[in-house]
Amino acid sequence: MRERRVPDLELVAQTEKEEEEEDLFDYFYDKPGSLPGTLIIEEDAAPSKIVLIDYNESNATRIHVVNPEDCTLYLDTESVSWVDVSGLGSEDILQRLGKVFDLHPLVLEDVVNVPQRPKIENYDDQLVIIAQMVMPKEKGDGFWIEQVSFVLGKHYLLTVQEEPQRDCFGPVRDRIRTNKGSVRKSGTDYLAYALLDALIDGFFPVLEDYGERIEELEDEVLRNPTRQTLEKIYQLRRELLALRRSIWPQRNAINSLIRGDSDLISPNVQIYLRDCYDHTVQVMDMVETYRELASGLMDVYLSSVGNKMNEIMKFLTVISTIFIPLTFIAGVYGMNFEYMPELKVRWGYFACWGIMVAIAVALCYFFWRRGWFNNFSTIDND
Structure with missing residues (x-):
């Protein structure tokens, strides 16, 4: 991160808050006149790291890949190859990955130029899924939000994440390593489902934190409403709006996977995707409920101040x-x-x-x- 000298600490806090709100609400857009497929690398983006997990029912191998071209040997094998890329700071590696996986320039642009709106795009022999992942912050209130891109092929799955420090795919990696469940007995479409399901389930811990914050704000509004209480309610409503903007298009994307006719998604996995869709609907219901409660808190605050x-x-x-x-x-x-x-x-x-x-x-x-x-x-x- 670049070092900036700001004499006023309040100005620093306000700037950081504005940057966090920008990360929550802004989607990427191309500059007028830019060429299609242009990659925009952020200055503070983490260097790209590649981890390849190749597995079948009998064994599993985990490899740290240095050269993207080394992945070519695993793309046409009968085993499942999961190529997990974390970090978007190495343009050369990303360009070489695009050639290895024969990615369309517009696909590579959507993967690298984040954040994009969650969506599904169906190509001849690939299925591209753009999703957003949220995780609660370790310290303080709020959550981290980042884009996760899936490129599903017949024998491989390419995932690209913004940050290497955190994700919610640990349980899936453990199931592959310990051979639990059906993941090592199934194909790449089941792996994509498992990762999507883990991504959607990551919303629930965040929503649990917001449920506790709403209860605390209810007590504060009734007992001693202050100016800080109003700021907390306003911030809560903005964060819930960001959650809604993240989960709403993902619900539509998963619904497209269920109703789509892609040969890369088997009928058996479509049944599992229905369960994943139910989870997105549940998340949507919780987000809408909390938004209504937050709006009600604003009315209660005004009534409490008026009564006071x-x-x-x-x-x-x-x-x-x-x-x-x-x-x-x-x-x-x-x-x-x-x-x-x-x-x-x-x-x-x-x-x-x-x-x-x-x-x-x-x-x-x-x-x-x-x-x-x-x-x-x-x-x-x-």
């Missing part, structure tokens, strides 16, 4: 009403006219105080009988 203001105004009204007659009496006897009748009375001072106290007590009793003192305790929560 009403209680404060009620308190000030009671104080003002009690002191109005007392101020009137004190004003009358503070005019210092010479022939005021009560000024020469021996017990006039004490009588004035008695009348003022009696009026204050009578007004307090009147307000108490009307229930105005019942909710004043909420004002002390600040």
Whole structure:
């Protein structure tokens, strides 16, 4: 990452926040006049690393590939070859991978120029799947979001990820290594399903965190709503919108896989993809529910602030009403006219105080009988 000198720490935090929001909501778009198939490599993109997992029912091999051309030997074998590329910072390696796998220039552009909208593209002997993966952050609230691209062939599956540090494919790798389940007994289409299913299941831990955040915000809104509470609700709504923009097109893409007529997806795997589609629908329902709850939190916040203001105004009204007659009496006897009748009375001072106290007590009793003192305790929560 480039080092920038900014004297104001608040400006740094604001800049980082704007960059995170840009990552959540922006899709990649070509500059006007650029050639089709142009690759845009980000300056801070991680170097590309290639890991090849070749397996069949009897054995599995994991290889760290240095030269993309070494993958050619595994593309036409009867075993399943999973070529996992992580990092988009090496243009030369990516271009060579495109030649090895005979990728169309527009496919390579969609894979490298991220983020793209999730979609399905069917070529003659390849099926391209663009998806988005989310993972909860280790520290703090929010989530990481990155693009994962699948290129499915008859005997191989090419996956390209943005970051090498994190993904949600660990359980699938373990099942291949330990030969659990049906993954090593099936073809590349089942492997693609397994990875897609793991990717969709990665949304659930993120949504669990948002459920807990919404519960905490509900308590905060009801007990002590502040300006920071409003900012938290606003940020929550934006992040949920980003989740919705990630899962909605993926639902349509998986539905296209189920209803498509590609020879690379067997009828047996289409049945499994139906279960994956059900998971996307479940994620969509949870996201929509949380968005409605977040919108409801905004209404509750406004109501709580309004009720709090009403209680404060009620308190000030009671104080003002009690002191109005007392101020009137004190004003009358503070005019210092010479022939005021009560000024020469021996017990006039004490009588004035008695009348003022009696009026204050009578007004307090009147307000108490009307229930105005019942909710004043909420004002002390600040």
